[in-house]
Amino acid sequence: MLPLPLDAGTYDYRLPPGLVAAPGSFVAVPLGGREVLGVVWDGEPDASLPASRLKDIQAVLDAPPMGESLRRFVEWVAAYTLSPPGAVLRMAMSAPAALDRPAQRAGWQLAPGAIREELKLTPARARVLDALDIGEVRSATDLAAEAGVSPGVVRGLADAGLLVPALLPAGSHRFPRPDPDHPGPTLAPDQAQAAEALRARVAARAFGVTLLTGVTGSGKTEVYLDAVAECLRQGRQALVLLPEIALSAQWLERFRRRFGVDPALWHSELTSRTRRDTWRAVAEGAAPVLVGARSALFLPYPDLGLVIVDEEHETAFKQEEGVVYHARDMAVVRARLANAACILVSATPSLETLTNAEQGRYDHLHLSERHGSAGMPAVEAIDLRRHPPERGRFLSPPLIEAVQETLARGEQAMLFLNRRGYAPLTLCRACGHRMRCPNCTAWLVEHRAQRRLQCHHCGHAEPIPPTCPECNAPGTLTPVGPGVERVVEEATALFPDARRIVMASDTIPGPAAAAAAAEAIAARQVDLIVGTQIVAKGWHFPHLTLVGVVDADLGLAGGDLRAAERTLQLLHQVSGRAGRAEAPGRVLLQSFAPDHPVMHALVSGDVAAFMAEEAAGRRPGHWPPFGRLAALIVSSEDEREADRAARDLGLAAPRGPGVEVLGPAPAPLALLRGRHRRRLLLKARRDVGVQPLLRDWLDRVKLPNSVRVQVDVDPVGFL
Ligand code: ADP
Ligand code: ZN
Secondary structure, three states: OOOOOOOOOOOOEEOOOOOOOOOOOEEEEEEOOEEEEEEOOOOOOOOOOOHHHOEEOOEEOOOOOOOHHHHHHHHHHHHHHOOOHHHHHHHHOOOHHHHOOOOOOEEEEEOOOOOHHHOOOOHHHHHHHHOOOOOOOEOHHHHHHHHOOOHHHHHHHHHOOOEEEEEOOOOOOOOOOOOOOOOOOOOOHHHHHHHHHHHHHHHOOOOEEEEEEEOOOOOHHHHHHHHHHHHHHOOOEEEEEOOOHHHOHHHHHHHHHHHOOOOEEEOOOOOHHHHHHHHHHHHOOOOOEEEEOHHHHHOOOOOEEEEEEEOOOOHHHEEOOOOOEEHHHHHHHHHHHOOOEEEEEEOOOOHHHHHHHHOOOOEEEEEOOOOOOOOOOEEEEEEOOOOOOOOOOOOOHHHHHHHHHHHHOOOEEEEEOOOOOOEOEEEEOOOOOEOEOOOOOOEOEEEOOOOEEEOOOOOOEEEOOOEOOOOOOEOOEEEEOOOHHHHHHHHHHHOOOOOEEEEOOOOOOOHHHHHHHHHHHHOOOOOEEEEOHHHHOOOOOOOEEEEEEOOOOHHHOOOOOOHHHHHHHHHHHHHOOOOOOOOOOEEEEEEOOOOOHHHHHHHHOOHHHHHHHHHHHHOOOOOOOOEEEEEEEEEEOOHHHHHHHHHHHHHOOOOOOOEEEEEEEEEEEEEEOOEEEEEEEEEEEOOOOHHHHHHHHHHHOOOOOOOEEEEEEOOOOOO
16 A cells, blocks of 8 residues: 555555565555555455566564554544545554664673773772663763763763763664553552542553543543553553644653653654654654644554543544544544554533443543542622623623632632634724635634734734735724734733733744743733633633633534534533632623523533533534534635536435435635535434445546545534
8 A cells, every 4th residue: 555645445566576665565566657665455466467567565664563453443534534545554654764674773882891890980880780681782972971970071981981872773763661660650549540440441451432521620631641641551552542742741741741752742843853863752652641632643653552632522632624534433443453442531522522422332430520629719790781891892891800819819700702713803994805815715804913814724823914905094903802912912901010921823923932832821921811712722721710711602603513612611611711720710701692502601600501501402413423523625726616516416415214415505614725615414324334425426427637625524623
């Protein structure tokens, strides 16, 4: 199989005499005059192919073969998502440099025959020699670090003939082994009980899924780290998926405290060298714990024993480009194929996962109280119809007062608005013209700091024009609505003495900035935090007692099936930042719809009742998770072509009991990056297998090459 998005799954080559390969071996083969890397797959060769047409495998690479469970996973994901297997394989071969045998590095070992007792050694030199077993080879830096000496001491020992040069074992970068018995916190009784159940699951060395729920701050992380410890004791590898690895500085700090060392990391911002080293170390079993983004599912673990998905409800786990897959769902599959335990973790699990737990497919463990003395924050809704902000402002009097009181007590406050930039819409006061993206069906968002208008879909940016491009009136362009920058501006005027920090993707571009921000907040160098959904992540800020949600209704608009569920999850998570230590927390939700079920659930804290209502709403119409959905997104640069293709697909739509096709209809983002988009939605009962229907449907319709059809099985976004 070649890591290329070609429809044919596998290709036949001859293994010439002298080369040894087996299923899983990485090989170099000729393809159309090029050399490409691929994996020897299992299965029958194509018997009709004359031997004379077979080309030779050129080389077998010196890398651990791809294991059976990863090969089955590649096939499974391809079949489920209707992707070419090679496109999935490419995700499993994302660090081709790791397939070359790593260059051997030089190190030092004890000189044979040197008898310790007869030597007069300085304590520093003695520590270096103590760090080496007989025959062991270690690098100079490694030795110096362990002995706590300068590299000069190692060199001195070499000059004295007590160390001799030798090659380090073939190899790879090795990640330090986390110590499962490194003392962790003493768990509270309910935590200990949950941890024990998880440890038993891991020790069983068999597949099973456990849902771990609990209010924010109840210690879910501490509990599942115990499962990681058990996995280490079992000698198997553990994988932890986090929705936004770049924001996980505090999580990594916790890991370090629990296990004494750092885990291996996997995400898109690694340098190519770290990627290579990490991939190789995983393949060689030299990375005992891996923490990563969704792509970490495709790493070549030889013996995966545990897969954890933290914040399992997060939509960040859905990959929307290329191979469209949901990492939470695929994590369950990966665990099953590897005979591993799987733990899904959330304070507000998705209805999909809750339903699986209710129907007995998953075990369910729940932590009902916050750890320590912290109680849950008091949540109140502020009715914006009764307490409107001043004209052109966005903070209501009760929220302003609460921030003032909080700051006066010397505690921290947070203002949350899930919208980047200064204003989501720029409008001409004279003619009503709205500034929109030339490539997308989207308004341009003003980013005042950069003095630009930006499209959040395609990245298009332009300076703010001095006159209206439509009517040429000067100075009439007006920002409409708030973005986080505008809230900052308002807060600066209201609370001039408060030390502020803005946490949005423009101000927190990467892991280092996130870590620095978290440290500054924890060290009380900040009074007021203003941010987008970045602030909702699992942060633990002990001095933060007030969370103000500027627009709690924001996610509710639009016809998305999960709009209410998702809004609840996000607001619950951001609320959970308040009052995590001794001082009680308070959450204020500014809303025009304080009677909406989402606001009720947040105020009462009864998320379970809300989810039961959600389920009751979706069950009769066979909406997920009580039925299946798959979307086809048809796109073309030519609008008429997109329409024609969508209509042809509509005419060929599958029919049958329990199957319904909605559309074609223009996508809400009818134009995206210059492509015109139409959507069709296949809706089926749960017992209908949608993949064969989709495959058959797509086979029946011949489409021009310029038309692209993206298949999205189990869509979470409907744009
Ligand atoms: P969750 O993941 O449920 O939000 P965490 O695991 O992050 O909760 O725990 C919240 C805070 O309480 C963290 O700072 C954590 O270190 C602390 N904590 C939880 N359980 C314990 C415990 N048993 N002993 C000491 N600290 C704990
Ligand atoms: Zn755009």
